[in-house]
Amino acid sequence: MLLTPEILTILILDTLFVFFASISFILSIKISLKWDLNSTSQAQYKLERESFLASTIIKYIFMLKIPLFLFFIFTLNKLAIVIPGAMCGAGVVNATVYGNYLLVLKVLNLYIFASWLTLHLNDIKQENQPYTKLKFTLFIFVFFLLMSEIYIEWLMFNAIDINKIVDCCGTLYSSGANSYISEFFKIDTSVLLTIFYGTFSFIIASYLLKNRYTFSILNLVFMLISIITLIIFFGIYIYELPTHHCPFCLLQKDYYYIGYFLYTFLYLGTFYGISSLFNQQNMKKSLFFNTLYMVIVSCYPIFYYLKNGVFL
């Protein structure tokens, strides 16, 4: 296995997560089976103490896992230096069969972990802890997702072969690539941009109408269309190269690490947006971060046009 300091850090943290999450998993099963807040029995008081322990462990695991996603991306970008052919994280992701599954699972987990934290926050805000049973039952399922992520992560790092030449991002993110991404290149850019700005306009409208259901669904759409338009359209203005569509290179120093900001804003905006289904107060935060994302990505083509008098 390739053991760089970054991979070692991730593996050590993963080991700790497995250990502590397993404790919480066992406690979660007990709590979800036996929790009865009305009971004044010894067993229930013990469960109440254990629920505090388990939720504290889970909270800290998830609070670490969310920013660690950025560290994972940073690690992929750093690994690109030692893998022949790879120019950025995209090459590393495609260096093994596990990379793409891991990335999708990690993004999915980001939303699930944050949702669990929101549920937990709502639970402890109330005296009668109405979501305790639900949050621990949910954790039983989330535990398997967490373990799957850690396992696939281990498999991926273990499978990386530094002697094998991989495709670079220029090949992977192009219309000629043999992947789902290449299908999006067939769609007219104006259609994609209409969907992107249209979705954002509808998000504003549903915010003004205080319709959290529509707001939540539109945020899910906005997340997907934002990633697609970033790859197909906005990315080329960040790179100032009409053929470069990589979603990883913008995380590099050459582009002032703008990718970290864009992905963080998009994640926060869409997460708060989707979770506004349960908490209407999140709508404002969601709109703030989504607007930040939209303004930043929109600035790139505008500034490019102002500078060069032409669009790519």
Add this chain to the structure above:
Amino acid sequence: MIYLKDITKVYEINKNNKVVALQNINLDIDEGELVVLRGASGSGKSTILSLIASLSKPTSGEVIVDEKRISKLPDSFASKYRQENIGFIFQKYNLIPTLSVTENILLPLIPLNPDEKVAKKKLDEVMARFDISHKASQLVKSLSGGEQQRVAIARANINNPKIIIADEPTANLDEKLSLNFIEILKQMKELGKTIVVATHDPLFFNLDFVDKEIKIHKGKLL
């Protein structure tokens, strides 16, 4: 007002060493009552106080204060309950020696972040009531035992709590100061406070203004 229902409290030091502090206790205290819990050291008096103050949770059973199941409160809500409802008077006063009388008395107000004028008004009121105004700026470490206790009483009252809990309040005082404290207790009762005192001091026994005197022995009410 305060209702302890089938309370058992076991302190588990380790797997083989468990101390049963209370066994199936039932206790009812009405609003405005002054209750004295009598018993030797280790009988379970302080455990009852800590349960009423929601400082600890029972092993089984339930504590209800003002119809609220306080033994079921999560920690953050238990802190809020204590802040709003409970005034503590400790055996060793638990004052901060490097702070002045005023600063010690104001401590329970800090988390509430009150308006300065309101805080000043409350401070003046409790210092006057418990006759400690003349020592306001002095460090508490320079005060006598009796004065320190008056500071502790003033601190317990600054939030105007409904319930005053006193754990062996006269253990460090001579007889004269103990009698002074008993007078202060009477004053607090007249203000409508519900007071629970845990003590083995005979001066508290058979006082005419005490509503209930409860004997505890080895975790059981007699």
